[in-house]
Amino acid sequence: xxxxxxxxxxxxxxxxEQVNGWLFVMPALVLLGVFMIYPILWSxxxxxxVGRGMNFSxxxxxxxxxxxxxxxxxxxxxxxxxxxxxxxxIMLVLALLFANALNDSxxxxxxxxxxxxxxxxxxxxxxxxxxxxxxxxxxxxxxQMLMALHIIQxxxxxxxxxxxxxxxxxxxxxxxxxxxxxxxxxxxxxxIDRSIYEAAKIDGVPAWxxxxxxxxxxxxxxxxxxxxxxxxxxxxxxDEPNLITNQGGPSDSTLTLSLYxxxxxxxxxxxxxxxxxxxxxxxxxxxxxxxIQFLAARERRS
Amino acid sequence: MSNPIALVxxxxxxxxxxxxxxxxxFPFFWMAVGATNTSADIIKGKAxxxxxLWTNMVNFFSSVDMPRILFNSFFIAxxxxxxxxxxxxxxxxxxxxxRSRFREKIFGxxxxxxxxxxxxxxxxxxxxMANLKMINTYQAIILPGVASIFIVFYxxxxxxAFPHELRDAARxxxxxxxxxxxxxxxxVMRSTYAAAxxxxxxxxxxxxxxxxxxxxxxxxxxxxxxxxxxxxxxxPDFGVVMVGAIFATLPTLVIFFLLQRxxxxxxxxxxx
Numbered sequence: 001x002x003x004x005x006x007x008x009x010x011x012x013x014x015x016x017e018q019v020n021g022w023l024f025v026m027p028a029l030v031l032l033g034v035f036m037i038y039p040i041l042w043s044x045x046x047x048x049x050v051g052r053g054m055n056f057s058x059x060x061x062x063x064x065x066x067x068x069x070x071x072x073x074x075x076x077x078x079x080x081x082x083x084x085x086x087x088x089x090i091m092l093v094l095a096l097l098f099a100n101a102l103n104d105s106x107x108x109x110x111x112x113x114x115x116x117x118x119x120x121x122x123x124x125x126x127x128x129x130x131x132x133x134x135x136x137x138x139x140x141x142x143x144q145m146l147m148a149l150h151i152i153q154x155x156x157x158x159x160x161x162x163x164x165x166x167x168x169x170x171x172x173x174x175x176x177x178x179x180x181x182x183x184x185x186x187x188x189x190x191x192i193d194r195s196i197y198e199a200a201k202i203d204g205v206p207a208w209x210x211x212x213x214x215x216x217x218x219x220x221x222x223x224x225x226x227x228x229x230x231x232x233x234x235x236x237x238x239d240e241p242n243l244i245t246n247q248g249g250p251s252d253s254t255l256t257l258s259l260y261x262x263x264x265x266x267x268x269x270x271x272x273x274x275x276x277x278x279x280x281x282x283x284x285x286x287x288x289x290x291x292i293q294f295l296a297a298r299e300r301r302s
Numbered sequence: 303m304s305n306p307i308a309l310v311x312x313x314x315x316x317x318x319x320x321x322x323x324x325x326x327x328f329p330f331f332w333m334a335v336g337a338t339n340t341s342a343d344i345i346k347g348k349a350x351x352x353x354x355l356w357t358n359m360v361n362f363f364s365s366v367d368m369p370r371i372l373f374n375s376f377f378i379a380x381x382x383x384x385x386x387x388x389x390x391x392x393x394x395x396x397x398x399x400x401r402s403r404f405r406e407k408i409f410g411x412x413x414x415x416x417x418x419x420x421x422x423x424x425x426x427x428x429x430x431m432a433n434l435k436m437i438n439t440y441q442a443i444i445l446p447g448v449a450s451i452f453i454v455f456y457x458x459x460x461x462x463a464f465p466h467e468l469r470d471a472a473r474x475x476x477x478x479x480x481x482x483x484x485x486x487x488x489x490v491m492r493s494t495y496a497a498a499x500x501x502x503x504x505x506x507x508x509x510x511x512x513x514x515x516x517x518x519x520x521x522x523x524x525x526x527x528x529x530x531x532x533x534x535x536x537x538p539d540f541g542v543v544m545v546g547a548i549f550a551t552l553p554t555l556v557i558f559f560l561l562q563r564x565x566x567x568x569x570x571x572x573x574x
Contacts, residue, residue: 020479021400028393029408031449032415039426040418046426098322101315108316115562116323119330121569122558124508126526127547130533131333134344134540141332141347179326180569187570207311228417236421239510243530258421258511265425266515272425279422286417 040283047280049273056273063277073278075252076260079166083237083256084289087170088230092223095178099185100211114186118179125176129243132172133159136244162253165245169254172240177233181226188222189215224297231289235282238262257282333551336544344540358541365542366528367521374440375525378513379506382444386502387495390450394457395487399469409458412451420511428515442516447506453498456568460494497568500561504554525550 050059067073101107102114120128135142136158143155158164192215200210216223238258241248247263248255257278264275336344339352362368397409427446428437436442464487472482488495510526517523523531529546532538558565 017400018402021396021402021405023479024396024400024483025393025408027389028449028454031389031445032412032451035427035446035449036415036418036423039423039430042426042430043422094322098319101319113319113323116326117319118566119558120326122504122554123330123551124510124526124554126508126510126530127333127550128329130529130543130547131329131336133533134336134543135329135332137345137347139346140344141349144347144349175325175329178322183566183569207308232417232419236419238421243533261421261425262511262515265428272429275425276422279419279425282419283422286419290417 043276043279046273047276049276050271051273052269052271059273063274066274067277067281072252072255073260076248076255076257076278077281079248079252079254080235080237080256082166083170083173084231084234087173088227088234090170091174091178091230092181092226094174095181095226096185096216096219096223098178099182099189100215102182102186103189114183118183120176120178121180123176125239126243128176129172129240132168132175132240133244136168159245160250162250165250165254168244169237169240172244173234173237177230181230184222184226185219188219192218220297224293227293228290231293232286235285235289333544333547336540337548339541339544341538341540341542344544354541358539358545361539362542362545365532366546370521371523371525371528374522375507378440378443378524379503381440382447382506383499383503385444385448386450386453386506387498389448390453391457391488391491391495391498392483393449393454394459395461395483397454398458398461398464399466412454416451416455424512424515427512431516437516438518438522439516440522443509443513446512447509450502453502456498457491457494460491464490493564493567496561497564499568500557500565501568504557507553 046056047063048059048061049056050062051057098113098117102110102117104110107113134140138155138157138160140158142158143152146152147155156164158168196214197210200214205213236258237256241254241256241259242262245254247267248259261275261278261282264271264278332349335349335351337358338355339348340354340357343352343354397405423446431437431442434442468486468490469482472486477485507524508526509524510530513524513527514530517527525546529543529550532543532546
């Protein structure tokens with residue numbers, strides 16, 4: 001009752017509060033509407049249109065049918081999912097291991113290691129891609145080093161072989177983003193109460209078990225966050241296969257969905273309708289995978 | 303400590319970290335050494351400094367209109383960053399400080415929109431810019447990124463620590479809401495702005511796909527685009543490419559070493 005009285009007495013104040021709140025938020029909301037909500041809806045509409053250039057006509061499910069019979073699309077989808085399934089787990093496990101090692105305050109040279117592993121995050125995707133391209137030449141430094149260490153006998157045709165080209169792309173993305181994920185884990189680890197570890201230590205719990213049964217469960221929200229971010233990022237992979245392996249080569253073995261959308265819209269005679277259909281495949285994949293990851297995180301908790 | 307298993311484990315940890323640090327840093331070394339070598343030497347894997355630095359520099363500056371390109375890059379990244387910080391921090395402040403009926407629902411909607419991939423936006427955005435006759439302009443690059451959901455979220459989180467008493471005191475002193483934002487909030491939150499500036503500037507500076515689509519003439523290109531263009535030749539001159547890559551990396555590298563703590567803070571910002 002009194003609460004209601006207060007609200008009535010303050011209604012003039014509350015209204016100006018409302019108006020001001022909207023004024024602050026409005027510019028961002030308008031811009032998001034124009035440059036995000038409107039395009040994503042338009043893209044949905046376009047994905048049902050057929051035609052070249054700016055001549056559209058309604059095609060119903062023609063584009064979706066075309067997807068199932070388009071070998072290049074299926075290739076791009078397969079490649080993208082391979083990158084996702086192999087690269088993201090490798091990267092996140094490495095990031096967790098490094099973070100765990102660096103979280104030890106007695107570790108010598110801790111700050112140096114952290115800075116070094118984080119350093120790749122500072123480079124632009126383009127700059128590191130062109131540098132990597134030169135490192136993986138047939139007679140390049142990578143083959144030279146591996147041969148000097150007797151890890152391989154003959155030079156590997158990194159960028160000319162479909163399998164090795166994929167390895168290069170996976171290695172490159174892992175190089176660029178492991179340190180980025182690591183600092184999220186490190187920050188989260190520093191928030192874990194040290195006394196939990198002390199107690200476990202006194203009870204004789206070995207280091208690997210402390211990592212697996214204390215650290216990992218405590219980091220679950222951060223692990224979920226990095227998984228979602230990495231998934232969204234990898235599904236949109238464009239810069240590296242465009243630059244390191246020459247537009248998704250050799251023979252489309254590193255072609256990704258983003259690269260294919262780019263080709264369909266800007267490299268060939270544009271077919272914007274079909275390109276939109278392919279882009280909605282990414283939207284749907286992001287949605288499904290994010291949903292599954294949230295479900296998995298919730299299930300493990302209970 | 304004398305436990306042999308623990309000792310082996312410790313040695314393995316250092317070995318792993320040393321290897322990771324080496325792999326992380328080596329490409330930087332390779333880029334620096336590469337700038338002093340001829341393209342043929344780079345392809346052959348020569349990892350020692352050579353004498354071609356001057357030739358590479360001359361070739362780079364004769365094939366690239368560097369003042370113009372640098373202006374494009376700094377203008378797009380600078381103006382883009384300033385606008386992004388202003389618009390997005392206004393929204394972050396608004397979401398946290400003012401109660402309105404649909405606030406949480408709209409904010410939840412924004413979080414959902416975080417997962418909209420740019421790949422799905424590039425085609426309609428391109429057609430939109432073409433219809434507005436904005437292809438090959440600065441505003442076409444800058445505008446779509448100005449309302450950044452990440453930065454809105456970042457500022458909302460940071461604003462939770464902003465003391466409400468400061469706002470109440472300013473209101474009693476008769477300041478208008480926009481004055482409070484400008485003269486009280488922004489100075490108090492300057493470290494948040496600093497961290498966000500680094501992140502947004504870096505993202506703008508490094509942006510590749512959208513400028514590649516929208517910027518079409520050489521005089522409008524950014525440094526990132528130019529460096530990418532240098533490798534797309536049939537036989538790229540890698541000595542020149544390395545010089546370009548160094549110029550493209552230098553600004554963010556300098557910012558990183560000067561403001562390391564802020565840098566990391568900014569990256570972590572959105573999830574705290």
